Amino acid sequence: MWTYEKKLQYPVKVSTCNPTLAKYLMEQYGGADGELAAALRYMNQRYTIPEKVIGLLNDIATEEFSHLEMIATMIYKLTKDATPDQLREAGLAEHYVSHDSALFYSNAAGVPFTASYIQAKGDPIADLYEDIAAEEKARATYQWIIDMSDDPDLNDSLRFLREREIVHSQRFREAVEIVKDDRSQQKIF
Amino acid sequence: MDNTLPKEYYTKLEEIQAADFVVLELTLYLDTHPTDAQAIAQFNQFTRHSMQLKKAFETQFGPLQQGSINPSKTNWAWSEFPWPWQV
Numbered sequence: 001m002w003t004y005e006k007k008l009q010y011p012v013k014v015s016t017c018n019p020t021l022a023k024y025l026m027e028q029y030g031g032a033d034g035e036l037a038a039a040l041r042y043m044n045q046r047y048t049i050p051e052k053v054i055g056l057l058n059d060i061a062t063e064e065f066s067h068l069e070m071i072a073t074m075i076y077k078l079t080k081d082a083t084p085d086q087l088r089e090a091g092l093a094e095h096y097v098s099h100d101s102a103l104f105y106s107n108a109a110g111v112p113f114t115a116s117y118i119q120a121k122g123d124p125i126a127d128l129y130e131d132i133a134a135e136e137k138a139r140a141t142y143q144w145i146i147d148m149s150d151d152p153d154l155n156d157s158l159r160f161l162r163e164r165e166i167v168h169s170q171r172f173r174e175a176v177e178i179v180k181d182d183r184s185q186q187k188i189f
Numbered sequence: 190m191d192n193t194l195p196k197e198y199y200t201k202l203e204e205i206q207a208a209d210f211v212v213l214e215l216t217l218y219l220d221t222h223p224t225d226a227q228a229i230a231q232f233n234q235f236t237r238h239s240m241q242l243k244k245a246f247e248t249q250f251g252p253l254q255q256g257s258i259n260p261s262k263t264n265w266a267w268s269e270f271p272w273p274w275q276v
């Protein structure tokens with residue numbers, strides 16, 4: 001189970017109402033390499049991953065949910081004062097007619113989240129390689145969003161999230177080595 | 190909704206966020222380096238530090254953690270402002 005703390009993992013400040021930037025951030029909310037996909041991917045893989053790396057998948061999955069909350073906070077703060085006209089100018093008219101100002105799990109192009117974004121192959125090396133690739137893709141996406149963003153306050157939080165993807169990728173690479181070592185020790189001739 | 194919070198709310202919360210970041214980083218590190226005694230000592234040190242900060246924060250600003258003692262006998266403080274996305 002989980003318990004809740006009324007705090008974000010890292011502060012989220014936004015400079016101004018900016019629905020265009022919110023639209024880009026949806027890629028990390030309900031997109032293929034976004035935080036929801038990451039959290040669900042690791043949370044689901046942990047049941048069948050070798051014992052020695054269960055803790056890592058469990059704890060990174062948990063951290064991804066706190067990243068999802070940070071992204072949601074960014075989108076909420078960037079859009080909460082936007083008028084329908086401003087949303088239309090930002091390309092969010094289709095979002096508005098379906099969701100008003102509610103958040104929704106879709107990517108930057110408005111495509112709804114789907115479980116087919118994530119994999120669970122049951123083979124620990126295949127699963128961990130997917131996890132490493134997912135972290136690297138998320139890191140790249142954060143960089144592209146930072147390149148598109150002109151909000152210095154928001155960029156500070158985005159840089160924090162970008163760095164976390166790097167740490168996760170490195171930890172998953174260590175997990176691959178742990179699984180390989182474990183396998184070679186258990187080899188039966 | 191009274192959404193004015195003293196500056197101290199933010200500085201104290203950031204102290205907790207900083208301490209918990211150390212705890213989380215060491216958690217992930219220890220998940221792949223489970224016999225590093227120095228890291229375990231640091232983990233315990235910062236976990237204690239975080240618990241003290243949270244206790245002081247909750248006395249001043251109300252419950253931060255689900256399951257914390259409610260400060261009032263007649264008013265449920267947990268579901269009141271502020272939620273993390275409101276500050």
